[in-house]
Amino acid sequence: MKNALGGLFMVGLPGTELDDSTRNLINRYGINNFILFKRNAENPEQIRTLCLGLADACRAAGLGAPLISIDQEGGTVARLKGPDFTEFPDARELAESERAEELLTDYAKTCAKELLAVGINMNLAPVLDVSPAGLGLFMERRSLGGTPEQVARLGALVITT
Template sequence: MSFLDKQLGGLFMVGLPGTELDDSTRDLINRYGINNFILFKRNAENPEQIRTLCQGLADACRAAGLGAPLISIDQEGGTVARLKGPDFTEFPDARALAESEQGEELLADYARTCARELLAVGINMNLAPVLDVSPAGLGLFMERRSLGGTPEQVARLGALVITTMQENGLAACAKHFPGLGGATLDPHKVLPVVDRSLEELRGCDLVPFGAAIRAGVAGVMTSHTVYPQLDSEFPATLSPRILGGVLREELGYDGMVVTDDLEMGAIENEGTVADAALTSFLSGADMLLICQEHAKIIAAYELLSRAVGGEISEERVRRSLERIGGVRSRFAGE
């Protein structure tokens, strides 16, 4: 096993089955060097249990000679909040906060509260805010989760949430690049198409992501959506034109790119998770998110491992690990 093989697990962020550190997850840590995790409702009973689980993950990573884990969750508020009351503060959807008279004040309070409550239980990354620009009343999938229907509002409020969250020690992740605001279909189930013109994409959808990059956002999450004006063949998660061309080159982002869950229907209906992981990495993603089945995580790891030194250069792996390591050193204490 080469030096890089031992580090390859650092490119993955994975889910675990229950409320305790199980043998399968331990195996992912010890055998494959995986040290980034995502928590869901299935992993959370109460603050003490979550704290014990996160500490167990950190201890297991340390014992395996790995860096401190990035431990993430989707705590957007409203319809997408994995941690609920009475132990955690419940917020309305982002749209409701953004459109209230005290929108900025309420969103800053949301960001500070997330930082305090998540860090207290050992979670160091929130997969938020949503930066999709989604006009109201059109039946769009992201409307309630969006910060607004204009790029200026989403950019301003998104940057406020990112800055406040990160100033309080919690990594933020802007999603879903290059913008899921025009989608009517749910990528958890099927592959959406957002057929906005290049002018609309550049003048609307990309604007909040540019603001997030200027605000120093820790991560950008990709969208499992086809944008025919940017790439008629591949969804953003699998598209070198979108991740390499638009995000890296046009917007100048050199930070950590995280895929949305590669087990979602939009991806898995079209092929295997392992193939998607390889294609996404080759397209410019750094962190590969696989939320459920550990067998699929191992298959993806093994496919990437076989590609290193061939399709994937060692330098490319090192660069992604450096980007992830930068977030780890900022927010995970190592």
């Protein structure tokens, strides 16, 4: 039961190292899904060490490989920034370009390569909200478009790349 329930949660970590409270969540409740934020990331080597520590702790607890996620959407929502990580414009800027498919494919491939290199195996992007232009909403810049068709087409491209 522990493993089944723990797998339903995704938890954040308090700092840059695997701490006792996180180990307790893994061992006591079977948590093996994690989300990293800027507070958890100093540099690629530290992130890699943290992710390996999470994987080792989950394995020692008899759990499956952890799901380690981050928001690396581009623009203002990018937890990992240069010089070690490629900085991309926000999703709407890429989606509105005449080269949208090419740019979004490059974004997806580059993010996947950089995230996997440090042990992060899930990007919580793209945002699949439909957000019409001109309303002044924050989601507008994070969204791939203002119509369901455009968001579905471009979202599928990013997800399957």
